[in-house]
Amino acid sequence: MGRSPCCSKEGLNRGAWTALEDKILTAYIKAHGEGKWRNLPKRAGLKRCGKSCRLRWLNYLRPDIKRGNISHDEEELIIRLHKLLGNRWSLIAGRLPGRTDNEIKNYWNTTLGKKIGAQPTNQSRLKSKPPIDHKPTAIEPEAAPAQPQVIRTKATRCTKVLVPTDPPPRLSEPRPIDSTTPQNPLQAQPQQTHSVAPWGPTDFTPDYGTITNSNLFNEDYSYSNLLENVTPFKFEDWASNDCLENNAALDLDSLAFLLNSEEWP
DNA sequence: AATCACTCCAACCGCGACAAT
């Protein structure tokens, strides 16, 4: 494609961030919000490139970040989601509140990859080292498939969202799934990007075609994300949360079903 | 105590996708 570098690297700090830089970045984002990463360093007075600022904020400075001690539940969820999604760390991280894609990726490469006998993504560094002390664990699949089926979802950006002033009507009944509706909402749906919210102000017609595999997961203003924003849920109860009385809930139920399914790879 | 081997994780890099022009 031929891209110019994201920023001139001359005169910029690199490597580990100092406490002062962290403080400046945090203060700036608290005052002005996230975004406009390219201009942020200049405005904030940081000698860093915008990308670096973004990464530092997202992976380390964000106030909602949970650090360390990945619980057994989280670990299990990561493994299941990885089976389902492959190395889509951002999507996996999206289902683990407070965890970052980088953290999950690192955790996978250093811990889980060995635990479940999968190839770490960082093969160049680990290829010469066989997994040490590889003992079966409770979460280890008995016979890992040679080629796990991975659904290649695609996260898309959705920057323009029309949010109706009225909330979507609550559905009293789940929509019957007809023969043309994929049983797996993560599968077989053409990629769609919404320029408006999936419901209309007066015409809310739930459809698996409007909640797609991508916007089910991405962090944009997707329907499911809006619901999450209204009622944040913990992943432990994400499939049973009462606030999800609509097709987003169905999608989450479907996902929960898939993750719990023995047949799913 | 010194050295080596290895692990872990923060940070960097390159690229693709999308929006704006």
Added chain:
DNA sequence: GATTGTCGCGGTTGGAGTGAT
């Protein structure tokens, strides 16, 4: 439709920390 700018993602690397010899 082509080009340019920006953002976000996944892969990779550097180096600090730690354990083994």
